[in-house]
Amino acid sequence: MDNGGVANGGQLRIDTTVPHPARRYSYWLGGKDHFAADRESGDAIAAAFPAVVELARANRAFLRRAARYLAESGVRQFLDIGTGLPAPDNTHEVAQRIAPESRVVYVDNDPIVLVHAQALLVGDSRGRTAYLEADVRDPDAILAHPDLLATLDLDRPVALLLVAILHFVHDDDQVADVVSRLVGALPSGSHLVLSHGTMDFSTPEGVAAYEKMFAAGGTDVRARSKATLQRYLTGLELIEPGIVPVTEWRPDNPADPRPVSPDLGIYGLVARKP
Template identity: 55%
Template sequence: MPAEIDTSTAHPARRYDYWLGGKDNFKADRESGDAVAAAFPEVRTAAIENRAFMRRVARFLAGEAGIDQFLDIGTGIPTSPNLHEIAQSFNPTARVVYVDNDPIVLAHARARLDSDPNGSTVYLDADIRRPDDILAHPDVRQALDFSRPLALMVVAVLHFVPDADDPYRVVSRLVSELPPGSYVVLSHATSDFMPPSTATEVNDADKATKVTFQFRGHDEFARFFDGLEIMPPGITSVAHWHADDESQPRPTAAETAVYGAVARVP
């Protein structure tokens, strides 16, 4: 195990992998995941539905919207079909930059993220809290053409950025580099649909396992889209975003506790 991988402390990407039924996680990740699940048993449903939301959005952007460039921040441990596989199934020349700050994600990304030879798949080890490091990185600038529309994907990441790190500044800085016609995709955990006691228990479980986490409500989530054109159906549960073709009945907003939305840069 590379020395830079700390297996003694839970990491969001590896915990997410555990909830999705993956095997790329460690004891600390499983203990943290189980602690949250004890407070909110539907958390595995939330993780599964959030992943499905990403895939539906990818099909919409690559298919209907014609987007062929993606900047995916907080990609997590790869699971197939991943973003680049979906995008390149519509356009083999699609280019995807994945960003995460967990060394084990980097290791798996290098091993698994095989691009179509006509396109490009790049992985960057960076932290969303330092957006300028991402935007100015030569690999990002080489892979993506910021003079043409692209999609910024920040899926199930911002609830790990506390107010002290000013997530609104982070998103605003990232969006400021996007040309008109680009898209912004966000999802975020919310306590709007759970009893206050449940939200407290989830927060306590995260603190006990040293995971920084912050729920945000509808209006707080909406602030991330200031100045953008939110696409139909607006801000909704990730389980309900263009989910007519998914198995029915869909999980309720309370069972997922994650908002999702897609917006266009005017």
Template identity: 50%
Template sequence: MTEDAARGIARDGAAGDGASDATAERGAAQRVAWQWARAEDWQPPTELDTETPHPARMYDYYLGGKDNFEADRRAAEAAIAAYPALPLLARTNRAFLGRAVAHAAGLGIRQFLDIGTGIPAVGSTTEVARRVAPDARVVYVDNDPIVATHARALLAGHLAGHTTVLQADLRHPASILDDPGLKQAIDLGEPVALMLVAVLHFIRDEDGADEIVSTLRDALAPGSALILSHGSPDFVPREMADAGTKVYNRASAPLVLRERSRVESFFGDFRLTEPGLVQLPLWGASEDELPEGWQQVSAYAGVAFKS
């Protein structure tokens, strides 16, 4: 599949929901980002590795974005060849994020901790949360320096203190929780929506996936939410899941697909809200909102609350 074809899939799947407006808005945001990047006081991140595919930049490619490198595009093409529904999965995951954030904000949560955010685009956590609650505060966390750079640029126009971007690694949750930037932006004594959207499947069990999530859950106040989506082998032939997993073995993070019961365990004693842990496109969507081919999306999604 060519780059243009992959982006065509993303565009076609978005038709009928303001795709042209979204594309124009994305383009404008990216122009702002690159203008900012050319500013005299900007220095490129020295730790940026453009030769190794990164999941966040591959995800950007699935969504039709331009913030990716040749290595990311080659790996993404290989992943799409193994699992053609990947661009659809990316779009439905973005839609789930929007519905879940709006749900949490509608219930009174005003603080959002989005870990593994990827490159913010149209429909970001900030956009959705502040549409429901203008006083919402969002902290973005990602370990890719290009994500942090572009996130700061794209979000530069937001009110001071309402959006914070941290470059940190989910594999070190204590360092995230202890970060001065997070402490300035979020009061962990009040409810927080912890967002682990399409990120935990890049953490191996042997790297402490359970301990990572438990550390983050334990730091949250009662009334907090856990918003989570996770890739799974449950909805595709095993050979297809294995082929997709092998592609990510060459990226900066592995792909660990987990079955439903294993994904559910990450919620701990948090109470899942309706409709529970379900196939990703189904969470909070009406029948009319389900895209063609949604049955091929092999991932789960759920939102749970701390008592």
């Protein structure tokens, strides 16, 4: 593994003046590992789109349900890219509760995430957990990393988790290439878990406000439509209920009210590679 976010001389490579999605997400989830720039960015986005904190928590719950579904379906290997800072019910915790032998590789490009992961994300000794510092925009480096290859057997099915990460890649063609390369490296029987910000449920006024904020650099989330996400799933079989708001993907209690945000949304999906 690389140095886990520690540069030569033992100093963390962290720029606390620039907001980072993982730390901002931790702030929204009620975590403590964030800096002033992350809080300022989070507050500005929440002021424009008040549902964002609730949606962040709904997205976390989707991750938990999807990981549980896959583990119960027999998947024993997980590649979680854009893992974020540790929070309750991390992927390995969900999977290893069901199958202690599950193996999980976490990937993030924020050094502080990897430092915390190494300290806090201790998995069941019957399985294996590894942590890589890498960027989703460089899938080949992730797939060739020696710690990934020492942890996962890429000849056996893997669950690839791209949860609330691809909307930070702004170019549509680059996203298509990332998904294609990652899924293409996995064998039949593998799965893709994906969640992604969208403005499909918004009013024209909300879309205009979002586009203005995005153009000004006030948000780094590139919202995409359901139709765009569908294009990234070529060759994959969608698991029911398909591409739906994260609150609608196999909720624990179908009777619970699950309102759709009027200003911002997150789609969730699970798809299988035949």
